[in-house]
Structures are given as C-alpha cells and as structure tokens.
Amino acid sequence: MKQPNRMLRRAFIKGMASSAGVMLAGCSQTDPPTYGHVLRMGDLLTYKAHRLLLPAQALAREYDYADISSVPAIGTTNPSGHKEHGATYERLLANRFTDWRLPVEGSVTRPRAFSLDELKRLPSRTQITRHTCEEGWSAIAQWTGVPLRSVLESAGIRSTARFVQFYAYDGWVDGIDMLDALHPQTILAYGMNGRELPISHGAPLRARVETQLGYKSTKFLRRIVVTDNFDDHGARGFIQNGWSWYAGI
Amino acid sequence: MSDLAAAQSPALSISSSRGHSRWVRICHWMAAASFLALALSGFFILMVHPRLYWGHVGNDLTPALMTLPISNNHRPDELQNRMVFTELPGARVTAERNFHIFNQNGWARSLHFLAAWIIVGTGAGYFLLGVFSGHVKRNLLPRGRELAPRSLLQDLRNHFPLRVRPAGVGPPYGRLQKLAYSSVMFAVLPLMVATGLTMSPAVTAAYPILLDVFGGYQTARTLHFFGFTMLVLFLIVHVAMVIATGFSRQLRGMTWGNER
Numbered sequence: 440m441k442q443p444n445r446m447l448r449r450a451f452i453k454g455m456a457s458s459a460g461v462m463l464a465g466c467s468q469t470d471p472p473t474y475g476h477v478l479r480m481g482d483l484l485t486y487k488a489h490r491l492l493l494p495a496q497a498l499a500r501e502y503d504y505a506d507i508s509s510v511p512a513i514g515t516t517n518p519s520g521h522k523e524h525g526a527t528y529e530r531l532l533a534n535r536f537t538d539w540r541l542p543v544e545g546s547v548t549r550p551r552a553f554s555l556d557e558l559k560r561l562p563s564r565t566q567i568t569r570h571t572c573e574e575g576w577s578a579i580a581q582w583t584g585v586p587l588r589s590v591l592e593s594a595g596i597r598s599t600a601r602f603v604q605f606y607a608y609d610g611w612v613d614g615i616d617m618l619d620a621l622h623p624q625t626i627l628a629y630g631m632n633g634r635e636l637p638i639s640h641g642a643p644l645r646a647r648v649e650t651q652l653g654y655k656s657t658k659f660l661r662r663i664v665v666t667d668n669f670d671d672h673g674a675r676g677f678i679q680n681g682w683s684w685y686a687g688i
Numbered sequence: 689m690s691d692l693a694a695a696q697s698p699a700l701s702i703s704s705s706r707g708h709s710r711w712v713r714i715c716h717w718m719a720a721a722s723f724l725a726l727a728l729s730g731f732f733i734l735m736v737h738p739r740l741y742w743g744h745v746g747n748d749l750t751p752a753l754m755t756l757p758i759s760n761n762h763r764p765d766e767l768q769n770r771m772v773f774t775e776l777p778g779a780r781v782t783a784e785r786n787f788h789i790f791n792q793n794g795w796a797r798s799l800h801f802l803a804a805w806i807i808v809g810t811g812a813g814y815f816l817l818g819v820f821s822g823h824v825k826r827n828l829l830p831r832g833r834e835l836a837p838r839s840l841l842q843d844l845r846n847h848f849p850l851r852v853r854p855a856g857v858g859p860p861y862g863r864l865q866k867l868a869y870s871s872v873m874f875a876v877l878p879l880m881v882a883t884g885l886t887m888s889p890a891v892t893a894a895y896p897i898l899l900d901v902f903g904g905y906q907t908a909r910t911l912h913f914f915g916f917t918m919l920v921l922f923l924i925v926h927v928a929m930v931i932a933t934g935f936s937r938q939l940r941g942m943t944w945g946n947e948r
Contacts, residue, residue, distance in 0.1 A: 478795060481802030489890050499893040502744070509749035509780045511767065516784040569744060569905060571889050573793055574761075575737030576747035577905050632774045639769065639784045650890045681794040687890030688801070 468668040469601050471684045479678060486685035493687075496622050499649035502567045502579050507632060510570065510578040512639035515609035518659050528608040528659070536643040541627075545604070545664040548595030555629060555643050561585045561593070564626050572653040573686065582647050583630030588621045596665060604664040604672075605646055605657035612672040613657050614684070615648055624649040627660065652686035707946025708858040712823065715814040716942055722807035723919070725799055730916060732796040735759040736789065740913055744904035749781055753910060761789040808881060811873075827859035828873070830866045839863055855933040857941030865929075872922050876915050883912040 471486065473479035515521075519529045531539045536555050544550040565583040572578075587603065596617075604614040619625055626647050629636050636642045641658025648655040671678045678684050708716070738759050739752040746752060748764055755762055767783035774780045818824040833839060843863040855862075861869065885891045886898040886908035902908040930938045 478798035478802060481805060482798055484805060485801050493890055493894040497894040499889060500896050500899060505776065506744070507774055507776060507780055508745040509747065510773075510782050511748050511785055512782055513785045516769075516786055569889075571887075571905060572737075572747075573797070574789075574791065575733065575909065576739070577745050578747050578749075579745050632780075634773065637771075637773065637782065639782065650893045652889060683794075683798050688797070688888045 471669055471678060472671055474678070478681075479683075482683040482685060485683075485688070489685070489687050490618065495618055497650075499568055499624055502569065504567060504581065506579045507567060507581055508579045510580050510640070511576070512637070513572070513574075514654075515611070515658065516639040518607070518609035521609050523610060524608045524661065532638070532642075539643050541644065541660060541663060543590060543594040543663045543665070546597040546600040546667050547591070547665050548597060549593075551594055553590065558585050558590070558627065558644070559629060561589050564623075565630075566624055566626070566647075566649070568624065568647070568649050570653050570656070581630075581632050582626060582628040583633075584626035584628030584644070584647065586623060587625045587627055587646070588623070590627060590663070591620065591665065594665075597667075599667045600665045602666045602669060604666055604670055605660060606662040606664070607657050608659040608661045610675070611657055611659070612675050613655060613677065614666070614670055614672070615651070615655060619648055619650060619655075622648075622650060650687055652688060655686050706858055706860075708942055709821070709823065710945060711814075711817050711821075712858075713942055713945060715810050715817075718810040719807055719814075722803040722810065723923070725803035726807065727916065727920065729796040729800040729803065731758075732792045733800060734913065736761060736791045736793055738762060740910040741906035742904070742910060743906055744899070746906040748785070749783060759790050761791075763787065804881075804884065807877075811877060814873075823859075827861060828866055828870050830863060830870065834863045834866065840867070857938060857946060868922060868925070872919065876918050876922075880912060880915045880919070883908040883915065887912070 471479070471483055473483055519525050519532070521528065539555055540552040541554075541558070542550070542552040562585070563583055564586050565581060567579060567581045570578045570580060591603070601617055602614050603617065603620040604612065606612055615625070624647070627644050628641075628647050629644050631637060631640055636645060641660075644660045645658040646656050646660065670676075671684070673679060676684075734756070735758050738756040739746065739748075739762055740754050740756070741750070742753050748762060748767065766787055767785055770781050770783040772779050773782050815824075818828070840863055846862075847864070882898065883902060885895075886902050887905060892899050892905070898908070899905065902911060
C-alpha cells in the first residue's frame, strides 16, 4: 500500500518543481518583475495561470439599465491639487477640456494626439458593467467611450508591442498587457450613465478594464504609451509599492 | 454494549490505530499553514470593507446585509458632494470619499492568493492520493448506518461531558469526526474555492455561470465569509479535541507518524 503512494507523491513533487522551473525560465522583460519577492512570485503565477487557462477575451457580464447602482468615487476625486499636473488640469477643466489632448505614442507607427471631440467621433461603445473594487465593494454603471483597440489601431500598433501604459493627471501610472488592451470591453470612457463623465470618476477620460479590479481602470488620462517591454514605472508603480500589477485575480 | 458503541470505543481505537500515512501528514501541515495564512490575510482584506451584501452590488452608498465591527472604514456621513447621477427612479447617487481608510490589501491579497495556490495544489494532491489509496473511502466518508441520527446522537453524547478518553492517533475515526473532516474537505473548502473564483473579474468573464450559481459577486463574497466562519469553528473544535485526546501525542502523531 505504501509504495504506490510514495511514487504518486514523488511525481506530484517533481511536477510542482518542474513547473516552477518553467516559470522562472519564462521570466523576461515581457513579464512583471518579482524582485525575488515571494508575494510577487505568487502574483506572477496567478497572471500566467489566467493567461494560460482562461479563454482569451471572454466578455465580462453586462447588466440592464435598471441594474445601475449608486457608485462611490474613491482615490483621487479631483486632481487639481496634484503638485505636478494639478495646475494644468485646473486650466483644462476651466475650458471644459477643449484644450485637452491625449498623446498616444511609443511603439506605434503613427504617434498622435487626440482631442476629446476626435475620440467622440470614433465608433463608440456603451456597456453596463460591474466595477469591482479591490477593497471588496462593487457597483454597476453605464460607461460610454471608444474602444482602446480603435485608438491604438488608428495610431498603428507595431508588431513588437506588448503593453499599454496609462499616465494620469493625478500622478497615477499603470499598464495592462496587449490581451486586455485589445479586449472589446476595454474602452476609454468619456460618458457615465448617459452623462459626461463626472470629475470624481475621472473626467475627461478614464480607462475601463472590465476583466480586472477597479484600480486598473485609470482615471484622468493624460497620456498613453505603447511599449514592447514590461514597465514597472519604478518607485511610482504598483509593484515596487507592494501591490500586484495584474488584478484579474 | 451495542455493536455500534463497541465500534466507537476509544480503547478499541487505540489498539487498532494505524497512525497517519506520511502523505496525510505532509498534506495536513501544508493545508494548516496555508489555512492560517488565508485566514489572517482574509481577515485583513475584510477589514478594508467590513460590510457584507447579497446580490451583485454593494458599497458604502447601498444598504448592507451586515456591517462587521472590525474596522472604522465605513463612514457614510463623511462622504462628500453627494449627487444624483441617473435618470432612474430610486435616486442612484455618487459621493466622494476623501478620507483615508485602513488598507493592507497590497500584501494581504497577494498572500491570500499565494496561500490559495498552495492549499488548492495540496488539496488536489490529497484528493488524488486519498481516492487511489482508499483513504477517503475507508477512513473519511461516513458509512450509511453511521449517519443515522441515533448513531450520531450517541457519538455526540460520548463527547460530553468530556467523556473523551485518549483516542488513537489517526484512523479509524469516530462518526462525528468523519462527518466533520469530510464536510470540511469535500463541501466547505470546495465552496471557498468556488466563491473565491466568483469574486474574480477575469474568471467570471470566462465562466459567467459562477455568477448565476451564487447569485452575484457580493453573494459569493458573503458566502466566502460564512465559509470562513465555519472553518474557524472547525479549527476551534479540532484543536479542542486534539487537546482533549492528548495534545503532544496527537501532535507527534500528525508530525512524525506512528513509526517511532
């Protein structure tokens, strides 16, 4: 009775060890760095497992108009006070964002900047989805915007591009991989519940990444950069601040 | 003494005790360590938003099923600039939270998932070994007649008032013991995994059926908490029984086995 148990166990341990080896060997500039931190290794395992096991680009549930709920605004609710970009934001806000431009640059063939009107002229998408905050609460709202995919394609995505980085007026910097960036529900939203996006929810433009936790849906977009390699954004990024970069959980 | 009672006799358990197999011991301590990490990190995660809801939606602006007194993060009176922002009846509102809350989710959630991977891996290995070795069928699943109310009541009476005498280390297990172990391993822990996955935006996008099975993200979160309380209750009773039946002997038995 003992012998087969032992063999099964050995096979199990060997399997665990070799998959760990594959994981380590797989680390490159195209994966979130772990800096030897065991928690970040766990985050990387979750990210890799999701990308390996989950069908790509499955749509998050969309709800009915009557399901729309109250939505708290947290984090930055107005970037005017930000020491680096606050004054610029205040000036743009005073002009109702007519002077606001969104540069899309990096690993694209035709880097350019979009005005809010230009974005609104692109084919739009409206979706009623659940915002799942990492804190544990959730809310349902209707978002209207332009699919990130259309914006990236109009700037010409290079074949080497792997990530999309978001820079915001409140100093927030973050990124998503190309799989999420090209997801049909990943939009740059300028409308919420049929109205202009309120300031507290990220005016004039915010990302909606419906397959990840709320903190990946960067508000107050200032600039978009397409990159070939992973960018952890150094001391300002999530990873070096002790948070998981991937939040599909 | 009836046959049932004889089969339950602690003295008999000792004489026929086979001890814990090595793989059971390894799985036990891996699961125990992961469970402690999960329980601790889960508690910290819950402290960030100590409210539980039913359905798909729940936040500081909606009514809760219950608000747990474990942190001061829910302060609805301090939300600012409340405004109605839909044309819908029932006044859906938004409001700003401009105060800092306690939030240790950076390490807590990552630790929670790391430990979840370990306990799921351990559980899968345990399940395979348990089925193929016959451990599950022989020692864990209660036999039909053991589940009879009379039989369970008898076993319950044997536990009070502290009539438990030093029991054997390892199987055979008592009737309630089998019931407790199998319901934790084959009902509560799978429920924890399933409700945990239902809280994942990526997983529910791929498998929206999870949202339908549990009735929503917040319902799954609440059931995840109920499962947690059941597991903590199990842990308390489990440790109490270990103490009552000889703490150091049981600890040695689960660590080094019966061989020495």
